[in-house]
């Protein structure tokens with residue numbers, strides 16, 4: 001039985017959800033007015049992410065942290081890429097200590113970040129695709145965080161929209177909408193095969 005893998009989440013940015021705007025000159029997603037603040041949101045999100053990883057049992061410990069002493073460190077970031085089709089990026093998981101190539105943003109050069117989710121672009125998808133419906137930002141963001149951590153633990157994309165590892169890029173609006181609805185309703189989870197892959201990654205040196 002390998003030692004548990006420690007994962008830290010920095011979700012401070014998600015305490016305040018901001019409206020999304022696109023800068024005309026750069027095309028980049030930029031911060032707009034705050035539409036929802038909840039200082040307790042990071043803790044609730046961490047709890048929701050933990051629930052998605054429950055099938056891994058004691059193999060993984062997930063908590064809020066600054067990455068110090070952790071094996072994996074995912075950070076919420078408003079947006080720093082210009083591609084409105086990317087909600088997150090992660091290193092590939094080749095084993096407990098080895099990770100595939102991953103480019104941190106310059107501001108995080110000295111932090112042990114191994115993955116990001118982009119608050120702004122995900123908020124934009126929620127607004128555009130589920131606009132008007134009652135949405136749990138916690139449930140939707142938890143799925144995107146779990147998806148990115150899934151990559152870090154060796155799980156790849158699938159095309160099925162009812163799978164947490166759904167490949168977002170290049171999909172139809174209808175499929176994206178369904179994925180978000182399932183995430184909102186807490187109906188996405190890791191399959192037994194994905195759980196086995198993650199456990200194998202953790203067991204590898």
Ligand SMILES: [Zn+2]
Pocket residue numbers: 147148151157166167168
């Ligand atoms: Zn992905």
